[in-house]
Amino acid sequence: MDDAPAPDPARPPLPPAPGADRYRSLDFADTAATLPAEQSYDLLATPATAMHWLAAHDLIAPDVRLYEVCAQRLRTLRTHVRALLAARADGTVPPEESLRxxxxxxxxxxxxxxLTWGESRGPGRVRAHPTDRAVNHALATLASDTADLLTGSDADILAVCGSAPCDRFLLRTHGRRHWCSTRCGDRVRAARAYARRTATRP
Structure with missing residues (x-):
């Protein structure tokens, strides 16, 4: 009997890709990915995991309750964000519906x-909005972050992981290498070493 703990559906099997610490939209796009050996994950697959991801990224209060319709809206926006990032990385024109x-x-x-004004604290700024619009604000924040990424200087180093079939996005940090994780980089190097060995066999 296998006593190993079940994988946490709210945590990806890989660490955040380079650049995810600077752009929540990049990490948002990577909440779903295709991995080797016919593996995949989706951190927004259920309302519970979507709520966990949003709360972990300070996009909703921990006590906000999400429903399937909310998770579906997040997954839909993610599809469009991924389409825009892929177009920028590939140098192609994105679908008009994704821009829209x-x-x-x-x-x-x-x-x-x-702007708020408290009797004791004076003026301040808060992100005040009704709880029932929390998802709208999360979507708006992610959309704004996506626009910042695509129109800023970091867009030039946006890439898709070069270790197929992994399709996570990242910001390149080491020249031409563009792997989202050490694991993906090791897989590419192992494949190249194997190809060299087999090419030199008589």
Whole structure:
């Protein structure tokens, strides 16, 4: 009997890709990925895992409850964000519907913190919004972050992991190498070493 703990559906089997610490939209795109040996994961597959991811990235309060319709909206936006990132990495034109979806998320709610004035603390800025619009604000924030990534200087180093079939996004940090993790890099190097060995056999 195998007593190993079951994998946590809210945690990916790989560490965050390079750049995910700077852009939540990059980590958002990587909440679903295809991995070797016909493996895959989806951190937004259920309302519970979606809530965990959003809370971990300070996009909703931990006590906000999500429903399947909310998780579906997140997965839909993720599909469009991935399409935009892929187009930028490949140098192609993205689908018009993906541009429209991100722009709709951007303009659905105000993303700027509102000005408040407390009797004891004086003026301040808060992201005040009704709980029932928490997902709208999370989507708007992710859409804004996507736009920042795609229009900033880091867009030039945006790439898809070069260790097929992995399809995670990353920001290249070491010249031409573009692997999302040490594991993917090791797999590429092992494949190249094997190819060299077999090529030199009589």
């Amino acid at each position: 979806a991100v722009n709709e998320a951007l303009t659905a709610v105000p993303t700027a913190p509102l």
